[in-house]
Each structure stands twice: as C-alpha cells, then as structure tokens.
Amino acid sequence: MPELPEVETVRRALVQHLSGRKLDAVRVHNRHLRLPVNSRALRELAGLFLETVNRRGKYLLFCFPQRTLLCHLGMSGRFFLAFSRESLPAHTHVVFHFASGVRLFYVDPRRFGLLLVMDGENQALLSGLGPEPSDAEVVERQLLGAKKRKNSPVRNVLLDQRVIAGMGNIYANEALFAVGIRPQTPMGQLSQKQISALALAIVQVIQRAVEAGGTTLRDGSFTNALGAPGYFAVDLAVYGREGQACPRCATAIRRLVLAGRSAYFCPSCQR
Numbered sequence: 001m002p003e004l005p006e007v008e009t010v011r012r013a014l015v016q017h018l019s020g021r022k023l024d025a026v027r028v029h030n031r032h033l034r035l036p037v038n039s040r041a042l043r044e045l046a047g048l049f050l051e052t053v054n055r056r057g058k059y060l061l062f063c064f065p066q067r068t069l070l071c072h073l074g075m076s077g078r079f080f081l082a083f084s085r086e087s088l089p090a091h092t093h094v095v096f097h098f099a100s101g102v103r104l105f106y107v108d109p110r111r112f113g114l115l116l117v118m119d120g121e122n123q124a125l126l127s128g129l130g131p132e133p134s135d136a137e138v139v140e141r142q143l144l145g146a147k148k149r150k151n152s153p154v155r156n157v158l159l160d161q162r163v164i165a166g167m168g169n170i171y172a173n174e175a176l177f178a179v180g181i182r183p184q185t186p187m188g189q190l191s192q193k194q195i196s197a198l199a200l201a202i203v204q205v206i207q208r209a210v211e212a213g214g215t216t217l218r219d220g221s222f223t224n225a226l227g228a229p230g231y232f233a234v235d236l237a238v239y240g241r242e243g244q245a246c247p248r249c250a251t252a253i254r255r256l257v258l259a260g261r262s263a264y265f266c267p268s269c270q271r
C-alpha cells in the first residue's frame with residue numbers, strides 16, 4: 001500500500017510532467033473504486049489548466065482553478081504517464097488527456113482507490129487528518145496526546161491518520177524498530193523519553209524514504225510508472241522480513257497480527 005513517501009514521489013513526478021498543462025479531456029473506463037467515480041464531475045475538469053499537485057497525508061490534490069481533484073491510491077492505485085501511443089494498461093479506470101498528447105492513466109486492480117472532485121460535502125476527508133510527520137516536536141505532541149489511549153498498541157496509534165497523516169504500516173514498523181519498541185506495546189506504557197525518540201525516528205524514517213523516492217525520480221526508468229512498488233531504494237529492517245535475520249543482531253524477525261494487519265519486530269532489539 002502506498003504510504004507518504006510513495007505518494008510524495010508520485011506527486012513530484014506529476015508536478016514535473018503535468019504542471020501548467022491543459023487538461024483536454026477525461027475518459028472514465030471503469031467507475032468502480034472505493035466510491036463510484038463521478039464521471040460528470042471529472043469530465044467538467046476538461047479545458048482547465050493543472051496548476052500543481054499537492055499532497056496531504058496519503059492524498060494527492062490536483063489543483064485546477066477553483067476545482068480540486070482528490071486522489072487516494074488505496075491498496076494498489078498507480079498512475080502511468082504515456083508520452084506516445086501506448087495502449088491502455090489493464091485495470092485502467094480513468095484516462096486524463098493532457099495537451100500535446102500526454103496521457104495520464106489511473107490504474108487500480110484492487111479498486112480501493114479514490115478519485116473525487118472536491119465540493120463542500122467531502123472536505124471532511126481532509127479536515128480530520130492529523131499533522132504531517134515532518135516536525136519531530138509536532139509528532140511528539142500528537143503522540144503525547146494519544147497516550148490517553150492507554151491500552152492501544154503503539155503500532156495501531158501510528159496508523160491512525162488523525163494522529164499523524166501519511167503514516168502507514170511499513171514506516172510505522174520501521175520507526176518502532178529504530179527505537180527498540182515492540183509494535184504491541186500499549187501506548188500508556190511508553191515513557192516521555194521513548195515518545196521523544198519515537199517522534200524523531202518517525203520524521204527521519206519518512207524523510208529518508210522520501211529522499212530515496214526522489215533519487216529514483218532522477219532515473220529515467222521512472223517516468224512511465226509512477227508509484228510502482230519496488231521502486232524505492234529504502235532498505236527495510238523488519239517490515240515483511242518474518243524469519244529473516246535482524247540487520248542489527250541477526251535474531252529472526254517475528255510477525256504478529258494487530259488490528260488485522262501484520263506487525264514485525266526483532267524480539268531481541270525491541271522490548
């Protein structure tokens with residue numbers, strides 16, 4: 001599932017290739033996403049110039065004059081840019097035709113993504129989000145505020161978009177490994193010192209991953225597929241590595257399930 005660094009990398013590529021371009025037409029091929037695509041609202045964007053693409057948490061905001069198209073990549077959403085006459089990729093939901101023949105495909109095999117032209121009613125999707133994990137002091141304050149959820153495993157709190165926007169399972173597990181805290185540790189048991197360390201680790205883990213994404217951006221191979229998994233040069237220490245050696249102490253990484261989603265930790269480095 002794309003998390004903040006992946007979404008940010010996609011955003012940068014979209015800005016690089018599409019900012020300032022006129023959107024000529026929008027074709028909806030498959031309306032079935034997390035919410036059905038409103039074809040009419042999307043088609044009404046035709047004729048407008050894309051000013052820029054912003055990001056809030058894991059959401060992309062395509063900014064047109066007086067209109068914003070909100071996009072969430074869900075589990076498997078991806079953008080493909082086509083500069084020539086490439087055929088439609090499988091699972092294409094929407095094609096955005098930009099000036100000079102550039103096309104942007106939104107492809108989503110699992111259909112958990114979202115494409116929504118913002119109006120007064122759906123603003124709430126964004127207003128409920130917590131701050132971005134870009135400032136350790138802000139993150140620390142958010143985590144201290146969440147300490148009242150005494151029995152909630154810290155990993156679950158980190159995934160709550162109201163606490164920190166953009167955090168996902170991969171980087172939550174990695175940040176917890178960095179500071180030696182097990183994912184299942186109840187929030188109420190964390191000391192002030194642990195919370196400070198965790199806040200800093202979160203900001204650093206995200207920043208490193210964003211930078212790694214940025215690196216792949218300079219690689220020409222990236223321009224055709226935006227946000228494809230596996231494009232990132234980030235070395236993961238624990239996530240997805242059950243049974244493999246901890247990079248720090250060589251103990252086998254363990255997996256457990258919290259709130260229906262896997263959590264990974266080193267039983268010797270994390271207490």
Ligand SMILES: [Zn+2]
Pocket residue numbers: 246247248249250251266267268269270
């Ligand atoms: Zn270890």
